[in-house]
Amino acid sequence: MKAASILDYRELARRRLPPFLFEYIDGGAYAEVTLRRNVEDLERIALRQRVLHDVSALDVTTELFGQKLALPVALSPVGLSGMYARRGEVQAARAAEAAGVPFCLSTVSACPLDEVARGVTKPFWFQLYMIRDRAFMRDLLAKARELNCSALVFTVDMPVPGARYRDYRTGFNGAPGLMGTLWRFWQAAQHPAWAWDVGLNGRPHVLGNVAPVLKGKMGFGDLFGWVGANFDPSISWKDLEFLRAEWKGPLIIKGVLDVEDARETVKLGADGLVVSNHGGRQLDGVLSTARALPPIAEAVGDRITVLVDGGVRSGLDVVRMLALGAKGVLLGRAWAYALAGGGQAGVAHMLRLIEAEMRVAMALTGVTSVAGITRDMLAE
Ligand code: FNR
Helix, strand or coil, rough: CCCHHHHHHHHHHHHHHCCCHHHHHCCCCCHHHHHHHHHHHHHHCEEECCCCCCCCCCCCCCEECCCECCCEEEEECCCCHHHHCCHHHHHHHHHEEEEHCCCEECCCCCCCHHHHHHHHCCCCCCCCCCCCCHHHHHHHHHHHHHHCCCCEECCCCCCCCCCHHHHCCCCCCCCCHHHHHHHHHHHHCCCCCHHHHHHHCCCCCCCCHHHHHHCCCCCCHHHHHHHHEEEEECCHHHHHHHHHHHHHCCCEEEECCHHHHHHHHHHHCCCEEECCCHHHCCCCCCCCCHHHHHHHHHHHHHHHHHHEEEECCHHHHHHHHHCCCCCCCEEEHHHHHHHHHHHHHHHHHHHHHHHHHHHHHHHHHCCEHHHHHHHECCCC
C-alpha cells in the first residue's frame, strides 16, 4: 500500500508495528472522548470558499521565534519515537530539517540529545518535563544549551500521567516481568519487518536522555514506572521561574487549555505557548484544542506566540487552526504514523502532503500568505 494521505500512514503504522506500540501512539486517556473531540471539532470548522482572488503565487512560509520556516508547522515532541523506526528520532529530525521545519525532541525519546544533534546540521527544539531531580533537569538544560537547541518546550499538562487503557490491554503498561516481556515479544514476532528494523537493529532500547541518570539500562517496559516515580506533581507556576532564569532562548509552555493559564504564561515571560491537551492522552473530557484556541488567541495572542496541536491530520487542518488564531501548528500523531509507516522518507512525504494540502486550501479560500489566514476565513 502506498500512502496518499496522513490517514494512510496510520494504516501502514498499524500493519507494521506490534500492537503494543501502535495502540500506544493511536490511543488516548480513558474513554478517549477528548481524543475524538480534537479530530471531530476541527473537522467541523467550515471555511469560506472564495473565488477569483488571483491565487497563482502562494507563500506558505512563516517566521516563529526568529526562525524562518518553510511551513507554519513543527514536529511535536513524541516519546519513544525511536521504537517506531530504527533510531526514529534521528530519522524524523532529518526529514524536518530537509523540509525546513523544526523538530522537537521529547525528554522520553529513545535517542539522546547528542545522537540527534550528530544526525542533523541545524539546531532543533527540545521538550522538557518537570522532573523531581532538579540537578538532572539542570544537566539536561545545560546539554540542550550546549547543543544550541533553538527553543525549549516545557510541557505542563502531565504532573501525573493519564490512564491509557489501550496500553494495559496490549501489555505495554502494567505487564512487568518475564510474562510481560514474552507477551510483547510474541507481538513483535508477528511483525518481522519491525522486529528486524527496530527490535534487532534499533538498539539500545532505552530512554536515551534518562538512562545516564539511572546509571544503567532502562528498558521501555519501565517507562511508566519511571514517569510515575520521577515526574513532579508538586510543580506550580513558581517553579517555572527557575526555568525562565535558566533558559535564555525561546521558552514555549506546552499544554495550556485555559485562558487564565494562558495569562500566567505571559506573566512568566514565556515566548510562546502551545494550546494542547496532549493529544487527548491526559484528562479525558476536556475541551478540544480547536475550541480552546480562539479565546486564548484572543486574550493573549498579541503578547505571546500562540501555537496549537491536537487532531491535525492534514494541511487543511493546519489552515483551520491558523484561521482559529494560531501562529503555528504542531503535528503529533501525523509524524509518528508517517515515521512508523515509512521512516524518514515517510515523514518527508507527510510534510509534502501538508504543504500540498495547505496550498489547495489557501487557493480555494482566496488567501495567498500565511499571515492572510485569519478568522475572516471562517464561515461561521
Ligand atoms: C505525545 N505527546 C507528548 N508530548 C510531550 O510534550 N512530550 C512527550 O514525550 C509526548 N509523547 C507523546 C507520545 C505519543 C505517542 C503521542 C501521540 C503524543 C503529545 C504530543 O506532543 C502532542 O501534544 C499531541 O500528539 C498532539 O495531538 P495529535 O496531533 O497527536 O492529535
